[in-house]
Amino acid sequence: MLFFSMLINAKVIDSTNHKIGILTDVIVPLNNLYPKLSAFKVKLKNKENLILAISSVESIGQGVITLNVRLPKESNYKIKSQEGFLKEHVLDRQLIDTEGIKIVRANDIAFGKIHNQMVVTSIDISASGIFRRLGLGNIPFINRQQPLLIPWTEVTLIDSPSLQLQIKNNDMFIKNLHPADIANLIEDLNIKRGADFISQFDPDIAAYIFEEMSDERIEALIKHLGVKKTGDILEKMSPDQVADILENLSKDKVKEIMAELKPEESQEIMHLIKYGEREAGGLMTTDFFIARPDWTVKKVKKELLKGKEEIKSVSYVYITDERGCYVGVLSLRELLLSKDDTKIRSIMVTNVFSIPPKASIKEIAHNLTKYNLFSIAVTNKNDKLLGVVMIDDIMRELFPEA
Numbered sequence: 001m002l003f004f005s006m007l008i009n010a011k012v013i014d015s016t017n018h019k020i021g022i023l024t025d026v027i028v029p030l031n032n033l034y035p036k037l038s039a040f041k042v043k044l045k046n047k048e049n050l051i052l053a054i055s056s057v058e059s060i061g062q063g064v065i066t067l068n069v070r071l072p073k074e075s076n077y078k079i080k081s082q083e084g085f086l087k088e089h090v091l092d093r094q095l096i097d098t099e100g101i102k103i104v105r106a107n108d109i110a111f112g113k114i115h116n117q118m119v120v121t122s123i124d125i126s127a128s129g130i131f132r133r134l135g136l137g138n139i140p141f142i143n144r145q146q147p148l149l150i151p152w153t154e155v156t157l158i159d160s161p162s163l164q165l166q167i168k169n170n171d172m173f174i175k176n177l178h179p180a181d182i183a184n185l186i187e188d189l190n191i192k193r194g195a196d197f198i199s200q201f202d203p204d205i206a207a208y209i210f211e212e213m214s215d216e217r218i219e220a221l222i223k224h225l226g227v228k229k230t231g232d233i234l235e236k237m238s239p240d241q242v243a244d245i246l247e248n249l250s251k252d253k254v255k256e257i258m259a260e261l262k263p264e265e266s267q268e269i270m271h272l273i274k275y276g277e278r279e280a281g282g283l284m285t286t287d288f289f290i291a292r293p294d295w296t297v298k299k300v301k302k303e304l305l306k307g308k309e310e311i312k313s314v315s316y317v318y319i320t321d322e323r324g325c326y327v328g329v330l331s332l333r334e335l336l337l338s339k340d341d342t343k344i345r346s347i348m349v350t351n352v353f354s355i356p357p358k359a360s361i362k363e364i365a366h367n368l369t370k371y372n373l374f375s376i377a378v379t380n381k382n383d384k385l386l387g388v389v390m391i392d393d394i395m396r397e398l399f400p401e402a
Helices: 127-133 170-176 179-189 190-199 203-211 215-226 229-233 239-246 253-257 261-271 297-306 332-337 362-369 391-398
Strands: 012-013 019-027 041-044 049-052 058-062 064-067 082-083 095-096 100-106 108-114 117-126 150-152 155-158 166-167 318-319 328-329 375-379 385-390
Touching: 100 170, 100 179, 108 127, 108 391, 155 362, 179 190, 179 203, 190 203, 190 215, 203 239, 215 229, 215 239, 215 297, 229 253, 239 253, 297 332, 318 332, 318 385, 328 332, 328 375, 362 375, 362 391, 385 391
Parallel strands: 012 064, 095 166
Antiparallel strands: 012 019, 019 041, 019 082, 041 049, 058 064, 095 100, 108 117, 117 150, 155 166, 318 328, 375 385
């Protein structure tokens, strides 16, 4: 898929294979159902700007635009009244709902081909759009982030008092939003309205939304949600996330909320609170799957199914001995490809890597990237497995505004 971020600042090559400048914007008829690319705005080496018709373009690719003409002396396209610039008029604009409330931001724009013509197909509102524009799209644990696309057909442009992008169908749009994008929406609302909005969701969904929000915002929302509703939501969250939230609350409020949680969950959370927020111990979750070396593949699969409600995400099966010491790891792929009667000790990786609870975010990110991991084990000096740091937690710390 071709995105606007892949074209902006792309070098423009003329028919003699000379670079004449860079692309700075794209002109399209903004109100069309699928706007065809009409022209490009090109900044020449002498700093002058030319508007070149799409008919002057031989090919469009990531980072390069090739023309079928020599360097033009002047613009060969006149912009029509219904046309606009994608960078100037669409990119970074807030999308609003039918009541005029800002919902999300246009982080990137996707192109596609219809009847062999390049057109605008959708707007990317996900964090991956920002990463691409920052030049971070090829980093291993970032390029796994999927774009969240709103079809251009679901967006209308309003020209009063200034150009705005409006979602046509609020309910359908919200239903299809990722929790991270709903969190961004709530961040833009006032506290009372944000609390009312999140109260509409089931605790399971609200928990996912909470996990994508800043601790400061959650603290403010909790005051309006009440202890019972807050407890219902926090009970669905991972212990490490709950610990981060409770650290910012008063002792009395923490006591009230903890009373709403199960005793074993309260104990785990209190254990995590003692670590720093930006240390492995403060970032790790205790919601991970443990198996023993003498278990069979069949038993592991059975136990995984039994614990599917408690453990939200499983990338690896962590193997510990009877003392709780970390002795091996097994990928889900290897588990699924192995026969049911196979012993785990015969297929697990024993050359395991772990980090101490005091490891910094920089150390964790370095090791996740170096070993191409989705999660990493945290152990104490005796190799006892304490928890697991997930890549999502590191992403939130590295890019809190994404």
